[in-house]
Every structure is written in structure tokens, then in C-alpha cells.
Amino acid sequence: MTEIATLRPALPLAPATTAAAAPAAEAEVLPHNIEAEQQLLGAILTNNDVYDRISSLVKAEHFFDPVHQRIFQKAAARILKNALASPVTLKPFFEEDEGLRELGGPAYLVRLAGAAISAFAARDYAQMIYDLAVRRELIALGRDIAAKAAKVDVANEPKEQITEAEQKLYKLGEQGVAERGFQSFLKAVTDAVNVANAAYQRGGGLAGISTGLVDLDKKLGGLHESDLLILAGRPSMGKTSLATNIAFNVAKAYRRGRKPDGSEGAVEGGAVGFFSLEMSAEQLAARILSEASEVPSEQIRRGDMTEGEFRRFVEAAKALENCPLYIDDTPALPISQVAARARRLKRTQGLDLLVIDYLQLLKGSSKGSEQNRVQEVSEITQGLKAIAKELNIPVIALSQLSRQVESREDKRPQLSDLRESGSIEQDADVVMFVYRDEYYKEREKPGDHELEKMAAWQATMEQVHGKAEVIIGKQRHGPIGSVELSFEGRFTRFGNLAKPWQGGGGDVGV
Structure with missing residues (x-):
């Protein structure tokens, strides 16, 4: 599947994202929309009230770009403490961030906020980011199920594989992620x-x-x-x-x-x-x-x-x-x-x-x-x-x-x-x-x-x-x-x- 068509051109001056660090073939296959992520983050940094409208739908792990995940997580943490989340207040947290440095350093935060069109469409962008994240998880889950089914092993019975697959599908349907893995202490x-x-x-x-x-x-x-x-x-x-x-x-x-x-x-x-x-x-x-x-x-x-x-x-x-x-x-x-x-x-x-x-x-x-x-x-x-x-x-x-x-x-x-x-x-x-x-x-x-x-x-x-x-x-x-x-x-x-x-x-x- 090729990359989903975006609603508007990419942000000016935005270099290639850190997702490009993944193999090129993988980036082509997995559906994502970097511009929608940029628009949503820009809307949040411009108007923190936007976060309340989208927080029940989108979590940090739904963003494709790891740098966007970290920006969203830090912004959410400040907003939940009733503190301002803006390019200026987030800058100290990203001074040493290697991923953001590849995108132009903390100045990238300013460009995000400056290029955000309107907070009105934030919910639509959030829905798109969530849907694409679920599609990526479904692709990964499908590959995993196929790989396990192809491996014939006496200890790994088909019934157990079906139960495991159903469990992961349920998690995906409920939370938008099939595997949780480690989570930061901040989230806990x-x-x-x-x-x-x-x-x-x-x-x-x-x-x-x-x-x-x-x-x-x-x-x-x-x-x-x-x-x-x-x-x-x-x-x-x-x-x-x-x-x-x-x-x-x-x-x-x-x-x-x-x-x-x-x-x-x-x-x-x-x-x-x-x-x-x-x-x-x-x-x-x-x-x-x-x-x-x-x-x-x-x-x-x-x-x-x-x-x-x-x-x-x-x-x-x-x-x-x-x-x-x-x-x-x-x-x-x-x-x-x-x-x-x-x-x-x-x-x-x-x-x-x-x-x-x-x-x-x-x-x-x-x-x-x-x-x-x-x-x-x-x-x-x-x-x-x-x-x-x-x-x-x-x-x-x-x-x-x-x-x-x-x-x-x-x-x-x-x-x-x-x-x-x-x-x-x-x-x-x-x-x-x-x-x-x-x-x-x-x-x-x-x-x-x-x-x-x-x-x-x-x-x-x-x-x-x-x-x-x-x-x-x-x-x-x-x-x-x-x-x-x-x-x-x-x-x-x-x-x-x-x-x-x-x-x-x-x-x-x-």
C-alpha cells in the first residue's frame, strides 16, 4: 500500500522525517500521513484547548514519526498539569533530542505552530492519524499471524494461535494498539x-x-x-x-x-x-x-x-x-x-x-x-x-x-x-x-x-x-x-x- 494522499502539501522547510530512518520499502508499505500529524501538533501548540477535544482518540503511540510521538507526549504532560505547551516551553525538553536535531532542532516546533491552519479541523486530523495507526497495526498483526501459522510446531497448536490472534485483535479494536510493550513512567x-x-x-x-x-x-x-x-x-x-x-x-x-x-x-x-x-x-x-x-x-x-x-x-x-x-x-x-x-x-x-x-x-x-x-x-x-x-x-x-x-x-x-x-x-x-x-x-x-x-x-x-x-x-x-x-x-x-x-x-x- 502506498502512502495515503495528504490533505495539503508538507510544511515548508520540513526536512525528511525520522521515520525515513526505517527501510525505504517499509515506509512505502505502511500507511501514514506526516502532514496530518504536523497539522495536529501545530494546532495543539497554538491552542492547548485542542488537546481536550482529541485526547480520548489519539495517544502518542498512534503517531508514525517517533519525534512526533515525543512532542505529543511532552505537550500532553504539560497540558495535564495545567501548564502551557508551546514551542517556547517545550524547547528545553528537546535541546538534546537527536531526532529533532535532524529536523532542524527546536526551530521545528516553531514551524509546526506557525504552519497550523485551523484548530477547527483538529478532530478530523486526529481521526485520520488514529485510523492509519490501526491500519499499520493490522498489517503488522496479519504478518505475525501468517508467520506463526506457516511455522509448523508441535508445541504451537492452531487453537492457541487463534486465541492469541483474537486477543491481539481485541486490544487493537479497543485501544488502537495490539502490543503495549514498555510505557514511560510519565504515562503511568x-x-x-x-x-x-x-x-x-x-x-x-x-x-x-x-x-x-x-x-x-x-x-x-x-x-x-x-x-x-x-x-x-x-x-x-x-x-x-x-x-x-x-x-x-x-x-x-x-x-x-x-x-x-x-x-x-x-x-x-x-x-x-x-x-x-x-x-x-x-x-x-x-x-x-x-x-x-x-x-x-x-x-x-x-x-x-x-x-x-x-x-x-x-x-x-x-x-x-x-x-x-x-x-x-x-x-x-x-x-x-x-x-x-x-x-x-x-x-x-x-x-x-x-x-x-x-x-x-x-x-x-x-x-x-x-x-x-x-x-x-x-x-x-x-x-x-x-x-x-x-x-x-x-x-x-x-x-x-x-x-x-x-x-x-x-x-x-x-x-x-x-x-x-x-x-x-x-x-x-x-x-x-x-x-x-x-x-x-x-x-x-x-x-x-x-x-x-x-x-x-x-x-x-x-x-x-x-x-x-x-x-x-x-x-x-x-x-x-x-x-x-x-x-x-x-x-x-x-x-x-x-x-x-x-x-x-x-x-x-x-
């Missing part, structure tokens, strides 16, 4: 400031998505992008119920708008993907409707409802039919398929939170992992963390606990109780355990003839009834500790526990 610092600013603007002290459970939000600071959260517990503790409640709360609060970085997306709540490997989509929906309509789930299953309860059930279903909660109940999915389906969902419907119920029901992708379960779980947890980072969303994965919990007197779970715990504990950013003392105390009921023991048991049951604990055993970015929640078993619903000093003394539902 800017991103960190933007995250902190978003949390500050939100005002509630949450840097992430709210779970709908106030005390849990305070401890976690919400669900953070690119975090892997493990939610573990013994059977009947309420793992699935808590995960379903959080997923429902996030989807119910969904509101779309303009985010602080200028892009469109969820400003409250979010779209949720739920991989239910244990229960069917219909069973999971029934649980959510039980919580929303306050009709016990066993009555829904049996169809044993009064007219009023059935009306509430139907009204709840109507109210929630547009909820952005997407359920995939395919059993025994390999981790590569989970990644592929999550990417597809984000591309087509949007995705802000992913829930997997549960981790031990996933399969590894490689054949060798079948013989070694610990190795397979390690591959799965690494894969889940990679999904969280790649899609920039929180991932909640449920996990079973080993039976050794039951043999202890204090049955509160701890990190060592995680099955195949090494990799799970290592890869997770947050590890939480669901614990309900009521479940164990119910099973310690003394005989009716033991009056004293019965009285003591009833007093204990009153204290623990309708309460649950979420024990945070690990948190990479915050404190560990315990959070008390209310639990209504009939509706499989967790809620905020009202404190005695808040008055009322009852449980507050979500």
Missing part, C-alpha cells in the same frame, strides 16, 4: 492521577464500582479495575448468593454517561458478565428474582406462591428485564474460552464486572495440565488475572475451601484453607471468605431434655441469627479485617447490617 503517573481524580470527583471515597454493600465498600474502596477478587467459602455459606447479590446491585445501578477521561461508559454501576458453571441461567435468574421480589426461592421453584407473591415476582421480572446482566451457563469451560467470550461481550454489549462461579469448575487450556491439578489451577488463576488486566475490569472468582475447616474448633476460614491455595493466594489482589456462624451453631442443637444447654444455645442463636461475616484475608491495596452483613436465607439476600447506634436495631436490605 498520569494514569494514576486520573484514577485518583475519578475517586475524588465521586466524593464517596470509592475508587472502584460499588458492591451495594456499604461496609464492604468501605473496606475495599469498591471493586477496582484490573483486580482479581477471590470469594471463597465452604458449601452452604452463601458464596453464590453474595456474588449474585453484588452482580445484581452493580447491574441495577448501571448508568451510562461521559467518564472523567472523556470516553463514554458506565459512570455508576456497570454491565456484568456472569459465568455460572454450576447452576443454569434459569436457576440463577430465579435467585435474583427471589431477592428482588422477596418471595422465597424454594417457593418459586415449586410454584407454591400466593396471588400477591406471584404478582410481585412478575413485576420484579418486568422491572429487571433491561438490566445489563449477561449469564453464560456453559459447563466445564476452558480458561481460554472464558477470555474469548468476555472479550466478545465487552466489544458487543460492554463489560464492567466479570463473575465466575466457580473457579474449580474451569478447565486449563493445555493438555499437560490434566495430569497436574495444582498446575491447572495455577494456569486458571493466572488466566483470570490476565483477563482483569486486559479488559481493565474487576473479576470476582468463587472458590471452594478444603474440608480441614470442619475439623477445627474455630471454623472461620483462613488463606491456607484455599484448595490448591498457592497460586490462588498469589495471583489474587483480594481474597475474601464468607462465613456464617449460624450454619454451624444450628447443627450443635442440644437435646430437648438438656434444659440449661438448650437455653445457652438459644441465646447464642439469637446473637448469630441473620448475620454473616465477610473475612478479608488478603488485600493488596488496603487493610484486611472482617465485615458484618445481614443474611436472609429465605431470599438468599445479603444486606447492610444496621448498627445499634443507628437506631431501629434491624437489618437494612440492599
Whole structure:
């Protein structure tokens, strides 16, 4: 492909660009438009407000000329600090720049600003630069795929190549670059400031998505992008119920708008993907409707409802039919398929939170992992963390606990109780355990003839009834500790526990 025709002649006095340092044949093949890059940079250096209009579309890596990349990066850094970016203020940063020296030194910055026609067309130039960058990436990606496919290797299976290609294509579609590689500390610092600013603007002290459970939000600071959260517990503790409640709360609060970085997306709540490997989509929906309509789930299953309860059930279903909660109940999915389906969902419907119920029901992708379960779980947890980072969303994965919990007197779970715990504990950013003392105390009921023991048991049951604990055993970015929640078993619903000093003394539902 030859170079794209430009909108106007090249800038006067502009010598050959440093891109010419690449082989001539390569420069001919790869589509680019140096004049559009010059026009956009000139518009920014003349009027810094232009940057706000194009910053969500174009990044430094989209420029073809490496010198233009550096000029854009330095200008953006100054503008984000509310400092002026002009040929004069940028000059000190480029005194020793070899690439700029080939173009005439800092005087090139002056020529850029002087030859800029109008800020009005800046968005069009930005779109052109972005489109050409994507075309270059597509060409490079196509060559890479072809080269790998041509190399016949036993270890490099076609299925794995397809998954890898799909992953790179997804990144390209979302971010305009297929391979990120190293990035400057300046960019990393800017991103960190933007995250902190978003949390500050939100005002509630949450840097992430709210779970709908106030005390849990305070401890976690919400669900953070690119975090892997493990939610573990013994059977009947309420793992699935808590995960379903959080997923429902996030989807119910969904509101779309303009985010602080200028892009469109969820400003409250979010779209949720739920991989239910244990229960069917219909069973999971029934649980959510039980919580929303306050009709016990066993009555829904049996169809044993009064007219009023059935009306509430139907009204709840109507109210929630547009909820952005997407359920995939395919059993025994390999981790590569989970990644592929999550990417597809984000591309087509949007995705802000992913829930997997549960981790031990996933399969590894490689054949060798079948013989070694610990190795397979390690591959799965690494894969889940990679999904969280790649899609920039929180991932909640449920996990079973080993039976050794039951043999202890204090049955509160701890990190060592995680099955195949090494990799799970290592890869997770947050590890939480669901614990309900009521479940164990119910099973310690003394005989009716033991009056004293019965009285003591009833007093204990009153204290623990309708309460649950979420024990945070690990948190990479915050404190560990315990959070008390209310639990209504009939509706499989967790809620905020009202404190005695808040008055009322009852449980507050979500």
C-alpha cells in the first residue's frame, strides 16, 4: 500500500522525517500521513484547548514519526498539569533530542505552530492519524499471524494461535494498539492521577464500582479495575448468593454517561458478565428474582406462591428485564474460552464486572495440565488475572475451601484453607471468605431434655441469627479485617447490617 494522499502539501522547510530512518520499502508499505500529524501538533501548540477535544482518540503511540510521538507526549504532560505547551516551553525538553536535531532542532516546533491552519479541523486530523495507526497495526498483526501459522510446531497448536490472534485483535479494536510493550513512567503517573481524580470527583471515597454493600465498600474502596477478587467459602455459606447479590446491585445501578477521561461508559454501576458453571441461567435468574421480589426461592421453584407473591415476582421480572446482566451457563469451560467470550461481550454489549462461579469448575487450556491439578489451577488463576488486566475490569472468582475447616474448633476460614491455595493466594489482589456462624451453631442443637444447654444455645442463636461475616484475608491495596452483613436465607439476600447506634436495631436490605 502506498502512502495515503495528504490533505495539503508538507510544511515548508520540513526536512525528511525520522521515520525515513526505517527501510525505504517499509515506509512505502505502511500507511501514514506526516502532514496530518504536523497539522495536529501545530494546532495543539497554538491552542492547548485542542488537546481536550482529541485526547480520548489519539495517544502518542498512534503517531508514525517517533519525534512526533515525543512532542505529543511532552505537550500532553504539560497540558495535564495545567501548564502551557508551546514551542517556547517545550524547547528545553528537546535541546538534546537527536531526532529533532535532524529536523532542524527546536526551530521545528516553531514551524509546526506557525504552519497550523485551523484548530477547527483538529478532530478530523486526529481521526485520520488514529485510523492509519490501526491500519499499520493490522498489517503488522496479519504478518505475525501468517508467520506463526506457516511455522509448523508441535508445541504451537492452531487453537492457541487463534486465541492469541483474537486477543491481539481485541486490544487493537479497543485501544488502537495490539502490543503495549514498555510505557514511560510519565504515562503511568498520569494514569494514576486520573484514577485518583475519578475517586475524588465521586466524593464517596470509592475508587472502584460499588458492591451495594456499604461496609464492604468501605473496606475495599469498591471493586477496582484490573483486580482479581477471590470469594471463597465452604458449601452452604452463601458464596453464590453474595456474588449474585453484588452482580445484581452493580447491574441495577448501571448508568451510562461521559467518564472523567472523556470516553463514554458506565459512570455508576456497570454491565456484568456472569459465568455460572454450576447452576443454569434459569436457576440463577430465579435467585435474583427471589431477592428482588422477596418471595422465597424454594417457593418459586415449586410454584407454591400466593396471588400477591406471584404478582410481585412478575413485576420484579418486568422491572429487571433491561438490566445489563449477561449469564453464560456453559459447563466445564476452558480458561481460554472464558477470555474469548468476555472479550466478545465487552466489544458487543460492554463489560464492567466479570463473575465466575466457580473457579474449580474451569478447565486449563493445555493438555499437560490434566495430569497436574495444582498446575491447572495455577494456569486458571493466572488466566483470570490476565483477563482483569486486559479488559481493565474487576473479576470476582468463587472458590471452594478444603474440608480441614470442619475439623477445627474455630471454623472461620483462613488463606491456607484455599484448595490448591498457592497460586490462588498469589495471583489474587483480594481474597475474601464468607462465613456464617449460624450454619454451624444450628447443627450443635442440644437435646430437648438438656434444659440449661438448650437455653445457652438459644441465646447464642439469637446473637448469630441473620448475620454473616465477610473475612478479608488478603488485600493488596488496603487493610484486611472482617465485615458484618445481614443474611436472609429465605431470599438468599445479603444486606447492610444496621448498627445499634443507628437506631431501629434491624437489618437494612440492599
